[in-house]
Amino acid sequence: MMNNTLKNHLCKLPSGYIIVGKWHKHSYKMIKPLGKGANGVVYLAESSKGLVAVKLSDNSTAITSEVNVLKHFSKVQGVALGPSLLDVDDWFDPYSKKVVCFYVMEYIKGEDFLSFIQKRGKEWIVILILQLLSDLEKLHQEGWVFGDLKPENLLVVGQAPKIRLLDVGGTTLKGRAIKEFTEFYDRGYWGMGSRKAEPSYDLFSVAMIMINACYLKRFEKKENGREQLIKMIGADETLRKYRKVLVRAIDGKYEHAREMHQELMAAVIDESSSTKTKSRSNQSRKRSVQKRYQKRKKRSGVLETALIVMFLLFMYVMYLYGELL
Amino acid sequence: MRKGTLKQILLITDGCSNHGEDPVAMAALAREQGITVNVIGVLDQDTIDESGLREIEGIAMAGGGVSQVVYATQLSQTVQMVTRKAMTQTLQGVVNRELKQILGSDVTMEDLPPEKRGEVMEVVDELGETAELEVLILVDTSGSMKTKLPTVKEALFDLSLSLNARIGDNHFAVFVFPGKRRDVEKVLDWTPKLEALSTVFPKLTSGGLTPTGPALREALTYFKKKRSLRSLISSDEQYFEESSM
Incomplete structure (x- = not known):
């Protein structure tokens, strides 16, 4: 109860309030x-x-x-896996x-994941998820598992939209027990595996x-x-397209984020090429119709020449007949 | 090197005790024996009464543990969070004692500059991950708790799932109170897997009295019994090792 009042107070610091660090005096x-x-609370x-x-x-x-x-x-060079740390006090x-x-921390200005999808359309889901999988691959390679992966901890940043991970509170060393989780995104809750920090734990959350x-x-x-x-998954039009990948992620079949990335990418390419082949088959049907038309034309052409030849032969015969007379 | 063992009692109840010794005193006794007592108060829709709330907080405070009052639906998340928090708290206490020995009387982790604090925290995290853990779960099955028991069971499975993901070993035992004949009754003996509970829990019958104090007292003796038994086993192992050499 004490904690609650303290927290409430911390949540209501007035705008313009200045705090000074005890150790570094910033x-x-x-x-x-x-x-x-x-x-x-974050301000x-x-x-x-x-x-x-x-x-x-x-x-x-x-x-x-x-x-x-x-x-x-x-310490991870070059890639921004979380917000960078500026001061502790x-x-x-x-x-x-x-x-x-x-x-x-560095202030990251962006839009939260779900409202971005709502505003810009569902076609963005797979793009942002592919970006997320690339980031997770790097994180896993460093020996960490994000743990509490959920839309609230994702931010979409910039003009060329890019996903960023926020709130690293649940991030756990590989092989240990997951520190923090949210039931809906937790494979333990769904009875689909342990709460051991391993890449497949994060990938289940990605599917969710x-x-x-x-x-x-x-x-x-x-x-x-x-x-x-x-x-x-089967009941949603968008999810159905990636059914195979989603089911594998839920079953914990992916050991690395890059495998899921590859197969999701393959599913996206497959999907766009299948629409292309559809149009291609349309074209070929058109072509075959044309061909048949041409064939008929050709056949009628043969008939025409035959008739002309017969007519000329007839005329020639008539001419010979006339000469003979 | 053998890692230390953390001992906890997790008391799950929905109100005030009405029989036997003061549970707060029993919790203080537990603390003296190096056993932490955590309490989770489970609510339905109704709110818990003032005296019940005071008792829940009192037991946890005297037992050096953590208390939390929640609705039944949030139980799963809470059980694992409370256990974890209490582990960290205990380990931090141990580390603080060490710090005092090294740095002098009144230094705790908070008095260290943030940079150093991080290093100490890593040690606490490491210990929390690898330490052996014994949790004795004490479930109140009197009267109004009856409808909440399926939720309690689910929450305990969830606890087992969370804790068994750790590197260190876990041992769980489940007791209910009041028992059929005595104040407290064992439903599950020390085991690393709480899943074994599914066969025993539905058999419970709920009674009228709530002897929280006596239940805590008896639970304590169970830690000791186990201790001596285990030391017997471990000395046996040593003997084997020596003879095999």
Whole structure:
């Protein structure tokens, strides 16, 4: 109960409120709250380096874990797997008279995954998922599993839309137990496997994100989870096209994100080429009609020459007959 | 090297005790024996009464554990979260004690600069992943809990799923109270898999009294019994190893 009041207070810091770090003495001017997670609240803030995102929490353990993960990510060169970490510090909260931990990240401006799909259309789902699978492949190669993969933790950024991973709170070292999860995207909940951090755990969540994106809602598990999911896939026009890939991901058949990426890509190409072959077969039908028409024309041409030849022969015979007379 | 064992009691109840010793005192006793007591209060639609809430918080506080009051539908998520949180809390306590020994009287993790804190946290994470864990689950089956028991069972399967994904070993035992003849009754002996529960749980009958205190007291003795039994086994193993050499 105590925690709740503290959290509520942290969620309602007024715009313009300034917090100063105890150790590094950097100051941050709160602008507005960006979101609330299980372990704290994230604010958009202004710092000497420009706009940043600040995550505050009364749970120092959780914050420290997250910072550890973000630090590991910053070591991955060249690829942005999560927001980059700028500062970690404590702040003495005069209201609760307690130390509140916070860390500062790069501010990523973007649109959340589901509303982007709603606005721009379902054709974007597979494109963003393919991007996501490439990112996951890199993450897995570094020895991590994202864990709490869900639309809320995905952001679509930029003019050339690109997916970004947010909230690394659930990110777990491979081989350990998943730290955080959300039931709908958790294969354990659906009775489809363990909660051990391995790439196939994330890939199950990816399949569930696609299902979520097409139905735009979550649903509860009934008796047989697998059958229910397969039925849902079969009942949706978009999902049906990627049925094979989705079922394999749900069954945990992919050991690497790149395998799922390849097969999803193959399904996309297959789909577009099948529409092409349809038009091609249309063309060929047209051509065969033309040919038959031409053939008929040709046959009538033969008939014509035959008639002319016969007519000329007849005339010649008549001429000879006349000469003989 | 043998990793340490974390011992926890997870009490699942929906209200106040009304029989026997004060459960808060029993929780304090557990803590003295190095056993953490966590409490989950399960609600229906109704809210829990003030005294029940106070007791739930009191038991967890005295038992050095975590308490949480939830609706039955959120039970699965909560059970695993509470167990995890309590593990981290205990391990952090251990690490803090070590820090005090190294750095002097009143230093805890929060007093370290954030950079150092991260390193300590990695140690805590590592321990939490690899430590052996013993959880004795104590389920209140009196009166109003009866309708919630299927949900409790599901939540316990889920707990087993979460914890068995860890590298370290787990041992679970399930007790219900009140028992048929005694204050507490064993329904599942120490096992690494809670799935074995499916055959025993539906047999339960719900009674009237809620002897939370006596149930906790008896649960404690069960940890000890197991301890001695296990040390017997492990000494046997040692003997075998030696003779084989």
